[in-house]
Amino acid sequence: MPARSLDEQIDPLRIDYDTLVAGFLGVRSLMVLAKTDRDFFLFSARKSDGPPHVGKLTWAAALSRAKNAKWRDAHVQQVTVLMKLFNSPLAVSSTSEDEDRKCDQLIPSPSGFGQRRTRTVRDPSEGLAGVFWRNFYGPPFIEMFGDRLNAIPETQRRTVADGIVLVEPYALPTDAMTPAAEAAEQQLREVLGPECFYDQVARTMPRRVPDLPHPGALSS
Numbered sequence: 084m085p086a087r088s089l090d091e092q093i094d095p096l097r098i099d100y101d102t103l104v105a106g107f108l109g110v111r112s113l114m115v116l117a118k119t120d121r122d123f124f125l126f127s128a129r130k131s132d133g134p135p136h137v138g139k140l141t142w143a144a145a146l147s148r149a150k151n152a153k154w155r156d157a158h159v160q161q162v163t164v165l166m167k168l169f170n171s172p173l174a175v176s177s178t179s180e181d182e183d184r185k186c187d188q189l190i191p192s193p194s195g196f197g198q199r200r201t202r203t204v205r206d207p208s209e210g211l212a213g214v215f216w217r218n219f220y221g222p223p224f225i226e227m228f229g230d231r232l233n234a235i236p237e238t239q240r241r242t243v244a245d246g247i248v249l250v251e252p253y254a255l256p257t258d259a260m261t262p263a264a265e266a267a268e269q270q271l272r273e274v275l276g277p278e279c280f281y282d283q284v285a286r287t288m289p290r291r292v293p294d295l296p297h298p299g300a301l302s303s
Contacts, residue, residue: 086118121145140165146178149256162219163244172223172295173207177215181259185213188286203281210289211280214268216256222246223293231275239271 084095088103107113116123122144129138148154162174189198204212225248243249252267272280278290
């Protein structure tokens with residue numbers, strides 16, 4: 084149940100949407116949390132001076148919920164609904180630790196002192212940061228992968244909505260970062276094409292990227 088937006092309390096039975104929208108318009112982002120910090124939504128809009136596809140919706144939930152098969156089934160349905168709502172070409176689901184190690188990196192600071200954190204891949208137009216527990220690929224990525232997507236075993240691949248394919252290398256998000264999970268992810272990268280993914284060892288960008296429509300074409 085929604086309980087607060089940063090320091091503001093929310094009555095789930097009488098949500099003041101006007102106040103939430105006003106806050107969002109002021110900073111171009113909105114976070115709604117449950118009673119604990121484990122469960123929240125964070126919606127960040129694309130900024131006019133930022134990369135074209137960098138706006139995103141982050142949904143965080145307690146990791147223990149993924150043990151429940153009904154929750155995992157509902158999770159697939161909810162993610163596909165959100166992808167359709169936002170015309171999103173990509174959604175991934177993983178533990179925060181696995182997401183951090185694949186999507187963030189430390190590079191030398193321009194000042195020459197210390198390091199600064201940056202993204203490996205800023206948005207879907209730059210390709211893919213890696214393979215995660217659940218990888219929801221929309222039409223641009225399905226077209227990019229082509230027949231390679233069909234080469235993935237059906238135990239790891241399924242169509243979950245019109246124009247959305249889910250690739251799931253292992254059963255639970257807690258399996259990530261184990262030797263078996265690392266091997267499964269590597270195998271998928273090889274099948275789909277390593278050139279489509281950020282190279283964590285060489286620290287090089289994907290050489291093959293999807294053809295995404297300009298954000299202005301998605302406004303409807």
